[in-house]
Amino acid sequence: MNDRLxxxxxxxxxxxxxxxxxxxxVRLYPELADxxxxxxxxxxxxxxxxxxxxxxxxxxxxxxxxxxxxxxxxLRRTTRRRxxxxxxxxxxxxxxxxxxxxxVLGWGGLATASAQALPGDSLYRVKRVDENLRLGxxxxxxxxxxxxxxxxxxSEEVRALLELGREHEIEFTGVxxxxxxxxxDVNGVxxxxxxxxxxxxxxFPGVTVEVEGSTDxxxxxxxxxxxxAAYTWEGTVEAIGLQAWTVSGRVLTVDRxxxxxxxxxxxxxxxxxxxxxxxxxxxRSIIYLGPKGPDPEPSPSPTNExxxxxxxxxxxxxxxxxxxxxLLIVPESELDGTLHVGDAxxxxxxxxxxxxxxxxxxxxxxxxxxxxxxxxxxxxxxxPEPEDTPESSEGSPPTAGDGGSGEDSSEDPEVxxxxxxxxxxxxxxxxxWTIDGRQVVVDQETEIEGDPGVGDTVRxxxxxxxxxxxxxxxxxx
Amino acid sequence: xVYSRNRPLPDSRPTHTTPRTTALVTDASPEIMALxxxxxxxxxxxxxxxxxxxxRYAAYRTGDPxxxxxxxxxxxxxxxEAVRVGKGPAxxxxxxxMGTASHLVNDHYRRAYGRPTxxxxxxxxxxxxxxxxxxxxxxxxxxxxxxxxxxTPEQQHVLSLRFGSGLSLxxxxxxxxxxxxxxKALQFRALAGLRRELEARQT
Numbered sequence: 001m002n003d004r005l006x007x008x009x010x011x012x013x014x015x016x017x018x019x020x021x022x023x024x025x026v027r028l029y030p031e032l033a034d035x036x037x038x039x040x041x042x043x044x045x046x047x048x049x050x051x052x053x054x055x056x057x058x059x060x061x062x063x064x065x066x067x068x069x070x071x072x073x074x075l076r077r078t079t080r081r082r083x084x085x086x087x088x089x090x091x092x093x094x095x096x097x098x099x100x101x102x103x104v105l106g107w108g109g110l111a112t113a114s115a116q117a118l119p120g121d122s123l124y125r126v127k128r129v130d131e132n133l134r135l136g137x138x139x140x141x142x143x144x145x146x147x148x149x150x151x152x153x154x155s156e157e158v159r160a161l162l163e164l165g166r167e168h169e170i171e172f173t174g175v176x177x178x179x180x181x182x183x184x185d186v187n188g189v190x191x192x193x194x195x196x197x198x199x200x201x202x203x204f205p206g207v208t209v210e211v212e213g214s215t216d217x218x219x220x221x222x223x224x225x226x227x228x229a230a231y232t233w234e235g236t237v238e239a240i241g242l243q244a245w246t247v248s249g250r251v252l253t254v255d256r257x258x259x260x261x262x263x264x265x266x267x268x269x270x271x272x273x274x275x276x277x278x279x280x281x282x283x284r285s286i287i288y289l290g291p292k293g294p295d296p297e298p299s300p301s302p303t304n305e306x307x308x309x310x311x312x313x314x315x316x317x318x319x320x321x322x323x324x325x326x327l328l329i330v331p332e333s334e335l336d337g338t339l340h341v342g343d344a345x346x347x348x349x350x351x352x353x354x355x356x357x358x359x360x361x362x363x364x365x366x367x368x369x370x371x372x373x374x375x376x377x378x379x380x381x382x383x384p385e386p387e388d389t390p391e392s393s394e395g396s397p398p399t400a401g402d403g404g405s406g407e408d409s410s411e412d413p414e415v416x417x418x419x420x421x422x423x424x425x426x427x428x429x430x431x432x433w434t435i436d437g438r439q440v441v442v443d444q445e446t447e448i449e450g451d452p453g454v455g456d457t458v459r460x461x462x463x464x465x466x467x468x469x470x471x472x473x474x475x476x477x
Numbered sequence: 478x479v480y481s482r483n484r485p486l487p488d489s490r491p492t493h494t495t496p497r498t499t500a501l502v503t504d505a506s507p508e509i510m511a512l513x514x515x516x517x518x519x520x521x522x523x524x525x526x527x528x529x530x531x532x533r534y535a536a537y538r539t540g541d542p543x544x545x546x547x548x549x550x551x552x553x554x555x556x557x558e559a560v561r562v563g564k565g566p567a568x569x570x571x572x573x574x575m576g577t578a579s580h581l582v583n584d585h586y587r588r589a590y591g592r593p594t595x596x597x598x599x600x601x602x603x604x605x606x607x608x609x610x611x612x613x614x615x616x617x618x619x620x621x622x623x624x625x626x627x628x629t630p631e632q633q634h635v636l637s638l639r640f641g642s643g644l645s646l647x648x649x650x651x652x653x654x655x656x657x658x659x660x661k662a663l664q665f666r667a668l669a670g671l672r673r674e675l676e677a678r679q680t
Contacts, residue, residue: 006661010646039668045621046671049540050640051614053533060532060542064550065524071554072520075561242585243551255558442584443555445564451630453587 008032012040074277118157120168148332155187161215162189170221171212173229175305175350176205184223186211191221198225207231232358233272233281234289237264245283247272252283259285259330262439267291273330285330305350309365312343320359322347327359334361417464422477425456433471435460440471450476508570513560524553527571530642531578537641538582538633540622548585552577575642575652579634586626624674632667635660 012025022040026033117123131150138146154172161168174187184191191211193199203209208230213223235248245252247270254260260283264270269289275282310323320327320335322345329335339345339362348361423436433440440462442448452458452474461473511519531552536545552574559565566573625633638649646664650657 002662003658006658006665009665010661038672039665042668042672042675045617045675046625046636046640046668048614048618048621049537049625050533050643051618053536053641056529056532057542060546061528064528064532064546064553065521067550068520068524068553068557071557072515072517075557076515243547255554257558443580 005032005035009036009039012036013043016040016043070280074280074282118160118164118166118168119170120161120166145334148334155189158189158215158221162219162221165217165219167214167216169212169214171210173208173210175208176203177305178205179203184226189221190219191223191226193223193226197223199223200226200228203228228276230273230275230284233274235270235272237266237268237270240264240266245286247286250281252281254283254286256441256443258283260439261286261288262434262437264288271328273332287328287330305348305360307346307348309344309346312339312341312345312362315339315341320362322362325349325357327357327362330358333359334363335359336363339364419462419464419469420460421462422457422459425452425454425458433474435474438469440469440474442471442474446471447473449474452476509560509566512557515557515561520557523556527553527574530571531574533643534575534578534637534641535582537637538625539585540618544585548578548581551581569651569654572652572654575638579630579637582633583630620675620678621671624671624678627674628667628670632663632670635663636667636671639664 008029012028015025015028016022022037022044025040026036029036115127117127131146131153135146135150151173154170155174158170158172161170172187172189174189177185177188179185182193184193186209189211191213197213200209203226207228210225210227210229211221211223212225213221215221233247233250233252235250237245237247238249239246241254243253243255245254252272252274261270264286268291271287271289273284273287275284308323308325310325312320312322314321320329325347327347327349336345344365346363346365347359350358350360421436421438423438426434426437433442435458440460450456450458457477459473459475459477460471462469462471464470508519508523512523528549531549532545535548536542539545539548555577556565556570556574625636628636635649635653638644638652639646644652646657646660649664650660653660655663
């Protein structure tokens with residue numbers, strides 16, 4: 001019966017669309033007229049919403065196209081950073097070469113043999129191919145660590161070339177530690193920035209840059225290009241959008257990869273780690289600092305990396321306190337998951353232009369001092385003394401789960417990458433849901449049952465990928 | 478709070494997210510491969526081919542041209558990001574795009590309203606020359622949209638594919654990975670529900 005009704009509806013609908021009046025249309029099926037009239041009237045009503053849909057202004061199309069092309073350029077640039085360009089090799093040729101080398105020589109041995117190769121060595125390409133393969137085969141949660149390791153390796157290679165006095169084209173990424181005329185210190189590498197070098201405007205100590213150039217026999221890198229790669233920005237949240245935030249006048253694009261602390265509201269103070277991608281500022285992470293307050297004056301002193309040792313006093317999701325020093329935890333922070341409150345730790349930190357201290361690396365310090373004694377930085381004169389920043393530790397939002405993370409760390413030293421929990425949905429912001437104080441990312445592959453909304457209690461199956469929890473399933477309870 | 482650890486998750490994703498149809502495999506696969514490689518010709522072609530359909534879909538459901546533009550663009554951006562990490566459409570590219578558009582619209586309403594109860598006053602404009610007629614039409618459209626938002630997301634989805642994207646029953650069935658008969662039934666229930674909501678608003 002229902003199938004006949006649905007078929008009758010289709011016939012009447014077609015009649016309606018060809019100009020036949022509604023009452024005449026339903027007379028095609030007089031026995032079903034009563035059942036057909038209401039949905040046909042609804043069809044007419046629903047068609048009203050389609051009025052004008054075909055008129056898409058050209059500027060909207062162009063704007064959308066530009067955005068997509070910019071995203072593609074951004075992804076290409078990211079890919080360029082992540083993977084090693086094996087110029088002149090197609091994927092097929094690379095795969096064939098890899099297989100051949102593996103079969104004939106044993107890839108493991110070859111890769112090991114190439115580990116110490118420098119740019120210009122015959123095995124250097126093998127080294128880069130090996131890195132590329134490892135990156136491609138690595139789990140998403142491990143990829144960021146590998147990228148960091150390989151980036152540091154590029155800097156080490158440049159230093160090795162300089163020590164040997166070998167000349168070769170290089171490129172590496174590092175933090176600008178000082179600028180004295182044409183001489184810059186980038187990650188401890190002396191870089192000469194001549195007048196012919198193409199250099200982004202406004203670079204200052206503390207920012208991360210990409211350097212392209214060549215080594216020379218005098219132990220110096222002659223830069224051909226220096227571009228801004230990353231920097232931090234502290235300010236007040238002025239706008240929160242699906243695709244962009246505004247922080248103290250700066251528009252920052254965000255996406256699913258952006259690690260955004262939960263519970264941030266307009267007017268809050270935040271610290272943003274920004275990647276520069278295709279000339280636009282992209283928020284890699286947004287860290288909550290505290291409620292609304294005056295914009296701080298940027299410190300004129302250069303930012304720096306420095307190290308110290310001490311006892312772990314607190315472990316939170318966004319903040320650790322070691323030896324009285326409040327450390328902001330960022331996605332790049334390399335943390336020893338076995339550390340507990342009270343353990344001796346060694347910290348590699350970076351101070352931003354605004355005086356915030358970011359944790360770069362926290363490791364166990366075997367046989368450390370009982371006293372939480374601070375040491376000077378490894379880089380000598382410019383290492384700042386740690387200073388108390390109580391507002392940072394107090395500024396973490398209550399929903400960030402600081403206590404929970406600390407508790408977890410002390411209870412279970414294993415790194416968890418899957419989890420199931422039940423709690424209340426307290427916020428839904430774009431693809432990010434806050435459930436029982438925890439932030440999970442929801443995408444099109446997330447199975448959502450029961451149409452849950454804010455205020456509902458849900459059960460969540462989640463998986464940790466690249467430092468973020470991705471919801472596999474959300475079920476309304 | 479119930480909090481258990483290390484509960485094994487299923488190895489495979491929910492089956493409903495993987496369309497059963499393979500009709501578009503041969504059509505979509507080269508396109509996806511080109512997109513994964515960030516091919517400079519494939520990306521503008523993707524935009525030219527799908528933007529209008531995505532825009533019309535989103536505009537139909539939201540009635541907000543600016544929002545529709547943002548959502549349609551976001552769908553294409555997410556596709557690029559997904560295919561770069563080996564995710565994205567398993568079979569039907571168009572089905573994945575429309576499914577993602579549906580999720581984004583649902584997210585928008587969840588975020589904006591928790592449960593949709595009101596409609597923004599900014600509606601699509603027609604080219605009707607007379608202001609009074611235009612105002613009347615806008616008011617009527619607003620009524621219908623309020624009623625539409627009371628339907629289930631799936632019912633909204635099917636009507637938006639039919640009216641917004643202008644798809645036939647068969648095309649809608651392919652996008653939603655259902656049979657044509659199932660779409661007929663779903664559409665009929667959606668329209669009956671819409672009618673009830675409109676009547677409730679008039680009383």
